[in-house]
Amino acid sequence: MPTRDLISWNSLLSGYLKAGEIEIAREVFEKMPQRDLVSCNAMIDGYGKEMLSLGVRPDAPAVVSVLSAIADLGFLEEGKWVHNYIFTNKVHQSCSFIGSALINMYAKCGRIENAYHVFRSLCHRQNIGDWNSMISGLALHGLGREAIEIFQDMERVELEPDDITFLGLLSACNHGGLMDEGQFYFETMQVKYKIVPKIQHYGCIVDLFGRAGRLEEALGVIDEMPFEPDVLIWKAILSASMKHNNVVMGHTAGLRAIELAPQDSSCYVLLSNIYAKAGRWDDVSKVRSLMRKRRVRKIPGCSSILADGKVHEFLVGKAMDVGYNQSVLSMLEEIVCKLKSEGYEPDLNQVFIDIEGGEKESQLTLHSEKMALAFGLLNSHQGSPIHIVKNLRICCDCHRFMQLVSKIYNRRVIVRDQNRFHHFDKGFCSCRNHW
Structure with a gap:
């Protein structure tokens, strides 16, 4: 059977929604390998019609799914409408994940203050998902200091953090340029909480060093990892190399990234941009020729x-x-x-x-x-x-x-x-x- 493309997925999704099969549509939506504006809009519209149908009340998992779609699109007004629906119909009383979904939605819609209000007023104090969503939301807005304060509050109420907590915290330090704090919490997760770092945690530290121009130290972290670096880590080195005009390191990272993800256009684009910034137009042509040969298309802004x-x-x-x-x-x-x-x-x-x-x-x-x-x-x-x-x-x-x-x-x-x-x-x- 041929692989189903995005258009086919959207057609299937729309068909179930038109037939009123909201639960099957939700399962299709969650299985989709990628989603676009059409698929997310279809789900929002489908849930909206169901919510307005007489006597029909979507359950908590359905509401969490639509909040996720709204968050991906950044549709604040729709998110507020669903938030009001949740309280009017007391949906939040039946599911501890509603708070996390609301925090995530408001953070991704650009209203971190609303996310904080939900965290303080609605969330279950012992639900680690709420704390993790708040820390990750603050990271998304570059509020590293505030994320650290939430983590310290978490420690005060004696709630044990997990690997997701530290991924959000390290990301917050990364986006906030908090070099010393990032290194401190990377050590804390291992020494104090006995959490073994995953490749995503190492990726945050590599990116933290790279953004600061400490590329040799970033490579040192890669050498010390207990597993092989993935494409995201090499792309972090690529981005840092372009920012700090390190063509040699960018060349190495670019080739490794392309080797790991030959169909990822961003690897080629980053490497090409490094060459272009250095005026090496022959190398730029070689990268673009390779993209054409492999039929890799650049994603337009x-x-x-x-x-x-x-x-x-x-x-x-x-x-x-x-x-x-x-x-x-x-x-x-x-x-x-x-x-x-x-x-x-x-x-x-x-x-x-x-x-x-x-x-x-x-x-x-x-x-x-x-x-x-x-x-x-x-x-x-x-x-x-x-x-x-x-x-x-x-x-x-x-x-x-x-x-x-x-x-x-x-x-x-x-x-x-x-x-x-x-x-x-x-x-x-x-x-x-x-x-």
């Missing part, structure tokens, strides 16, 4: 924003919704003009193709998150925050761009990229330029 109840998507290089093309491009031109008057200079090093400077600047301007931001400024009320979800890591130029826009236009901008949240306000970012 895509950003989405919710406005007037509708999700608007923008793809790098062009506005997805033709009706907004001209207005978005005109707004972008105005923004760039204002930012340049404040000292903004496009970071042309973020364009990894061999073209002239003027063309590079045009390429930078059409990054998907910039188009989504322009759309948000045009289609939201002054004073309201702009929420953007991006499928890839935000680049240095777009990061600087968002900082300046938050200052000049006096707007809060919240960007959820592939790795974490960035809260831009008054010219500053919550990540403190550590991401």
Whole structure:
């Protein structure tokens, strides 16, 4: 039997939902190897119709599934609606996992303060899943110090942490740039709590050293691991090598990553970008030729924003919704003009193709998150925050761009990229330029 693709999975899912088979649809949704906007929207719509049906009340597992879908999409208003449904129908009284699901949903929707409120008011004090969700949520927002405080509270109530607790804690230290604290808790999990680190824990430490530019120490951690490094660890070295301009180490890490995951386009792209940043265009051509030979396609940058109840998507290089093309491009031109008057200079090093400077600047301007931001400024009320979800890591130029826009236009901008949240306000970012 041929392998079922995403379109086939979505068709199967929609068929069960239309037939009213919500439980079977949920099983299909959970088995899907990957999900997109269509599949998540279908589940939300299906659950919504069921919830509104007379006398039909979804059970706790069903509510947890829909909260997971909402979290993946970042749909805050839908999440609030489900939260209200949970309390109105007292669903939370029958399942201890509801609290964890709500914390996760609010954290991934950019409302870490709501997640904290749920944690303090709803959660079962002895349910480790609630604590783990809160620590992981704080990590996602780069709030390392706050995550450590939650862990210390956990120790005070004498709740035994597990390997997931420390994975969230190490991730929080990583995203917060807390080098000493990360090393301390990596040792604590082993010495005090006798927890054997998994490869994910080692990955956090490797990434922590790599981000700080301590690449030799990162390689030392890899050498000391009791198992072979996986592709994620080599990609962490790849990213660090590009950030700190270490072509030799990037070359080695890139080849190892490609060997382990020959169909993962990001491995090729990271290696190609390292060569491009160093001006080694022949090597760039070799990597791209290898991608073509193996039929590996680069994932294009895509950003989405919710406005007037509708999700608007923008793809790098062009506005997805033709009706907004001209207005978005005109707004972008105005923004760039204002930012340049404040000292903004496009970071042309973020364009990894061999073209002239003027063309590079045009390429930078059409990054998907910039188009989504322009759309948000045009289609939201002054004073309201702009929420953007991006499928890839935000680049240095777009990061600087968002900082300046938050200052000049006096707007809060919240960007959820592939790795974490960035809260831009008054010219500053919550990540403190550590991401």
